[in-house]
Amino acid sequence: MGDFLFLYISMNQSIPDPKEILAILDLDHPGAHDKAYRKRREMIAGLAKEFRGNIDTIPKLVYLDQEHTVWYRVNAELESLHHTLACQEYLDMREKIHLPLDHIPQMQDLSKRIFEITQFSLMPIEGLVDSRSFLGHLADGKMFCTQYIRHPSKPEFTPEPDVIHEFVGHVPMFASDIIVEITKLIGKKSLSATDRQLQMLERIYWFTLEYGVIEENGKHKAYGAGFLGGIEEISKLQTGKALVEPFDIKKIVETDFNYSFLQPRYFSIQSFRELYQELERFFVSDTYQLA
Numbered sequence: 042m043g044d045f046l047f048l049y050i051s052m053n054q055s056i057p058d059p060k061e062i063l064a065i066l067d068l069d070h071p072g073a074h075d076k077a078y079r080k081r082r083e084m085i086a087g088l089a090k091e092f093r094g095n096i097d098t099i100p101k102l103v104y105l106d107q108e109h110t111v112w113y114r115v116n117a118e119l120e121s122l123h124h125t126l127a128c129q130e131y132l133d134m135r136e137k138i139h140l141p142l143d144h145i146p147q148m149q150d151l152s153k154r155i156f157e158i159t160q161f162s163l164m165p166i167e168g169l170v171d172s173r174s175f176l177g178h179l180a181d182g183k184m185f186c187t188q189y190i191r192h193p194s195k196p197e198f199t200p201e202p203d204v205i206h207e208f209v210g211h212v213p214m215f216a217s218d219i220i221v222e223i224t225k226l227i228g229k230k231s232l233s234a235t236d237r238q239l240q241m242l243e244r245i246y247w248f249t250l251e252y253g254v255i256e257e258n259g260k261h262k263a264y265g266a267g268f269l270g271g272i273e274e275i276s277k278l279q280t281g282k283a284l285v286e287p288f289d290i291k292k293i294v295e296t297d298f299n300y301s302f303l304q305p306r307y308f309s310i311q312s313f314r315e316l317y318q319e320l321e322r323f324f325v326s327d328t329y330q331l332a
Contacts, residue, residue: 179228210270
């Protein structure tokens with residue numbers, strides 16, 4: 042299994058009934074047979090329903106000592122990997138928002154910090170959402186986020202997004218003006234997208250904001266959240282096992298992905314501004330317009 046199950050489900054999948062929202066725990070999940078963990082997940086999912094649309098209503102959780110320990114163990118390992126494998130923009134933004142290493146921060150506090158910087162904000166979610174809704178909210182500068190943490194028996198792994206993926210992988214980059222511009226651009230296109238265009242947008246999002254690579258000083262550095270919050274994924278850049286190709290948006294929109302496994306290929310950009318310009322050109326091209 043890969044590092045996480047994508048938060049949203051694609052247009053080819055149906056949204057599960059609310060009663061089945063935690064069915065992921067019945068898959069090959071470290072916490073599948075842990076009754077206490079399942080109950081904890083259900084409680085956290087229930088709290089998300091208290092959200093009323095503004096940052097001040099994001100529920101605050103009292104995280105357990107065990108949960109803080111998992112956060113620390115994973116972040117201690119990721120921190121050393123980030124110093125050599127994360128892009129400079131990420132390192133600067135993580136320092137800018139003062140992401141703690143020793144304890145799980147509150148989503149409400151993180152959302153307020155990034156909103157002050159870029160007017161981007163977070164929204165708690167209890168389960169899966171369809172891709173059109175997920176991407177559509179990005180247009181307004183809002184992203185659905187989970188609030189639970191992965192099972193302690195396998196801290197280096199999670200089959201779906203948890204607070205490490207969300208807070209460590211995504212949140213620092215939302216303090217970056219150019220990343221927010223790119224995120225909103227993709228989100229805005231989803232609002233009026235045909236099914237085929239939506240599929241293209243899913244793939245663009247996946248191979249950029251989830252698993253994007255940027256070249257810095259002749260080396261491949263990670264900027265996608267799947268890398269930045271995933272020990273196994275980002276380590277592939279260090280071992281040379283990652284197949285990194287030059288950024289080619291026409292190839293990307295024809296490349297399917299599977300969130301259940303470590304990714305077999307990645308695409309590298311030269312700069313974030315160039316990525317934004319490439320997307321703008323693509324969205325007015327016949328390839329996209331006639332899809």
